[in-house]
Amino acid sequence: MSDYLDRTVPAIVAETSSTPVFDIDGPLVRRFDVASQVSAPVTKGQVVGAVIVTQGARRVGRIPVVAAAAVPAPGAWEAFTIWTTRLWRGMFGGPSAARSVAAPTAP
Numbered sequence: 001m002s003d004y005l006d007r008t009v010p011a012i013v014a015e016t017s018s019t020p021v022f023d024i025d026g027p028l029v030r031r032f033d034v035a036s037q038v039s040a041p042v043t044k045g046q047v048v049g050a051v052i053v054t055q056g057a058r059r060v061g062r063i064p065v066v067a068a069a070a071v072p073a074p075g076a077w078e079a080f081t082i083w084t085t086r087l088w089r090g091m092f093g094g095p096s097a098a099r100s101v102a103a104p105t106a107p
Helices: 076-092
Strands: 011-013 028-034 047-055 058-067
Touching: 011 047, 028 058
Parallel strands: none
Antiparallel strands: 011 058, 028 047, 047 058
């Protein structure tokens, strides 16, 4: 999250999907196109990206990825402490925001 130092937004695939494909057209490839930074507030169900499924050069499907939980905007005091921590980290090195974490996927 761009508004926090150490907070991330859990995300899930919004729906299931099925599309008939032919094996002779090649393997299916999944690509996750999810925003690396999201600004608070985030509402549960807000779209934060998509799973793109391709087979060769053809796009077979696009499934939305949504926030699994709501994340409120930081309050005034919290925003001030985040700003001062970012200033400190900017002078002496260190991350200015939480890193994205990918959950393990099923084979």
